[in-house]
Amino acid sequence: MTASVPSETRNAEPGTRNDYPGPYGLSEEQEIFKRTVHEFAEREIVPVAHELDEKVEYPRATVAKMGQLGLLGLLVPEEYGGAGASTLDYVLGMEEISWADASHSVVMSVNNSLVCEPILRFGAEEQKRRFLVPLAGGEYVGAYCLSEPTSGSDASNMSTQARRDGDGWVLNGTKSWITNGGEAGVYLVYALSNPNVPKSRGITAFLVPANTPGLRAGKKEKKLGIRASSTTQIFFEDCRVPADAVIGTVDEGFKIAMATLDGGRIGIGAQALGIAQRALDESVRYSKEREAFGHPIADFQGLQWRMADMATRVECARLLVYRAARMKDAGQSFSKEASMAKLFASETAMFCAHAAVQMFGGYGYVREYAVEKLFRDAKITEIYEGTSEVQRLVISRHVLR
Ligand SMILES: Cc1cc2nc3c(=O)[nH]c(=O)nc-3n(C[C@H](O)[C@H](O)[C@H](O)COP(=O)(O)OP(=O)(O)OC[C@H]3O[C@@H](n4cnc5c(N)ncnc54)[C@H](O)[C@@H]3O)c2cc1C
Structure with a gap:
C-alpha cells in the first residue's frame, strides 16, 4: 500500500x-x-x-x-x-x-x-x-458541502451564512447534491463569513460533525446513475459550531475548496477511466459470444473498429490520469493536467458506455447486463467536480495565459 x-x-x-x-x-x-x-x-x-x-x-x-x-x-x-x-x-x-x-x-x-x-x-x-x-x-465517511440550489459551477456565489456568535459560529443555509449526505460522520462545509468583501474572499470552511444540532440531511435524490450512493441536501438551521471547527484561515475557505477540487478531479478522471475500461471489457467479451449471420459479431469490421476506438481512447485517458497524479505527487502545479484528465476520461467513459450499449443491441438496453448501468453511471463524471464546460474553461485559461 x-x-x-x-x-x-x-x-x-x-x-x-x-x-x-x-x-x-x-x-x-x-x-x-x-x-x-x-x-x-x-x-x-x-x-x-x-x-x-x-x-x-x-x-x-x-x-x-x-x-x-x-x-x-x-x-x-x-x-x-x-x-x-x-x-x-x-x-x-x-x-x-x-x-x-x-x-x-x-x-x-x-x-x-x-x-x-x-x-x-x-x-x-x-x-x-x-x-x-x-x-x-x-x-465513518465524510462529505463535502460546497454546491447550493442556486450555485454550482459558480460556486463562490453561495448563500449559506456563517455568523460569529461569541466564541463560535452559527451556520444557516442549504447545501445541494451532497454525496454521502445522511451517511457521513463529518461534513466539510463552506459558508459566507464576511459580507463586506467579494464572496470568494469571504468564505470560511468548517468541519461539522453529523450529530451537531441544526444539521439535517434531506431526502435522497432519485438519480439517473450511481444510484447506490447517497446524494441529499444538507440543511443548516441555526447550527452552532465552536471556533475550532474552522479549518484553515477565516475568510480563506474558497482557496481550500478550489485546491481540493483540483486533486478531486484526478480521482473523478480515474473513476471515468474505470467505467470506460469496464465498458470495453464487456464489449470485447460479448462480441466473441454473440452470433449474427452465422458469425460472432466480433468478426464484423464495423464493430472491430468501434472497439479499436474505445481501446485507444481508454489508453489516452489512462495516460492523462496517471500523468496528472504523478505531477501532483511530484509537487508540480497540476491544475490544467487534472482538468484535461477529467475532461478526456469522462468523455471517454460516455463514448465507451454508449458504444457498449450499441454493441449489446437490445440486451444493452435492459438491466440484466452491466452495460446499461455503465451508461447511466458514466454521465455523472461529466457533471460533478466541475462540468466538462468548466474543465474547458480551466484548460483554456492556462492555454491563453
Ligand atoms: C450526483 C451528484 C453528486 C454531487 N456531489 C456533490 C458533493 O458531494 N458536493 C458538492 O458540493 N457538490 C456536489 N455535486 C454538485 C456538482 O458539483 C454540480 O452539480 C456541478 O458543479 C454543476 O453545477 P450546477 O448543477 O449548479 O450546474 P450549473 O452551474 O447551473 O450549470 C448548468 C450548465 O451551464 C454550464 N455552465 C455554467 N457556467 C458556465 C460557463 N461559465 N461557461 C460555459 N458553460 C457554463 C454548465 O457546464 C452546465 O452545463 C454533485 C452533483 C451530482 C449530480
Whole structure:
C-alpha cells in the first residue's frame, strides 16, 4: 500500500522484456496493489452492485470492507491511520473500484480527495487526530458541502451564512447534491463569513460533525446513475459550531475548496477511466459470444473498429490520469493536467458506455447486463467536480495565459 512513484521509465534493450516497466511505468508494488484491488472489487463489489443499484441502497457493508483494506484513507499518512500512499496509488485503486461500481468509488473519492486531503493540508493537528483516524479507518465517511440550489459551477456565489456568535459560529443555509449526505460522520462545509468583501474572499470552511444540532440531511435524490450512493441536501438551521471547527484561515475557505477540487478531479478522471475500461471489457467479451449471420459479431469490421476506438481512447485517458497524479505527487502545479484528465476520461467513459450499449443491441438496453448501468453511471463524471464546460474553461485559461 505504501508503493512509491516509480523513477523514470528506462529504455529496455531489445529482447530484455523483463526490464520493461510496463506501458505505464508502474512499480511492481503498484502492479500488485492494482491487481489486489481489482480482485477485491470483482469478488466483493461486482456481485452486489446490480442489486444495490436496483434497490437504491447505500453500500454500507462493502464500504466498510473498503475501509478495512485501507482504500478510504489511501492519501492519509500512517500516523493518522491511513495507508500513506501516493496520488498515483489512489488513482490505481479508484480505477479498479470504479471498474466494479461507480457508486462505491464515489464514496471513496469524496472521502479521500474531498475530505481527508483538505484536513491533511489545511487542518490543525487536533483536527487531523480527531477526524482523519476514523475517516481513514472506515469508522465513518465524510462529505463535502460546497454546491447550493442556486450555485454550482459558480460556486463562490453561495448563500449559506456563517455568523460569529461569541466564541463560535452559527451556520444557516442549504447545501445541494451532497454525496454521502445522511451517511457521513463529518461534513466539510463552506459558508459566507464576511459580507463586506467579494464572496470568494469571504468564505470560511468548517468541519461539522453529523450529530451537531441544526444539521439535517434531506431526502435522497432519485438519480439517473450511481444510484447506490447517497446524494441529499444538507440543511443548516441555526447550527452552532465552536471556533475550532474552522479549518484553515477565516475568510480563506474558497482557496481550500478550489485546491481540493483540483486533486478531486484526478480521482473523478480515474473513476471515468474505470467505467470506460469496464465498458470495453464487456464489449470485447460479448462480441466473441454473440452470433449474427452465422458469425460472432466480433468478426464484423464495423464493430472491430468501434472497439479499436474505445481501446485507444481508454489508453489516452489512462495516460492523462496517471500523468496528472504523478505531477501532483511530484509537487508540480497540476491544475490544467487534472482538468484535461477529467475532461478526456469522462468523455471517454460516455463514448465507451454508449458504444457498449450499441454493441449489446437490445440486451444493452435492459438491466440484466452491466452495460446499461455503465451508461447511466458514466454521465455523472461529466457533471460533478466541475462540468466538462468548466474543465474547458480551466484548460483554456492556462492555454491563453
Ligand atoms: C450526483 C451528484 C453528486 C454531487 N456531489 C456533490 C458533493 O458531494 N458536493 C458538492 O458540493 N457538490 C456536489 N455535486 C454538485 C456538482 O458539483 C454540480 O452539480 C456541478 O458543479 C454543476 O453545477 P450546477 O448543477 O449548479 O450546474 P450549473 O452551474 O447551473 O450549470 C448548468 C450548465 O451551464 C454550464 N455552465 C455554467 N457556467 C458556465 C460557463 N461559465 N461557461 C460555459 N458553460 C457554463 C454548465 O457546464 C452546465 O452545463 C454533485 C452533483 C451530482 C449530480
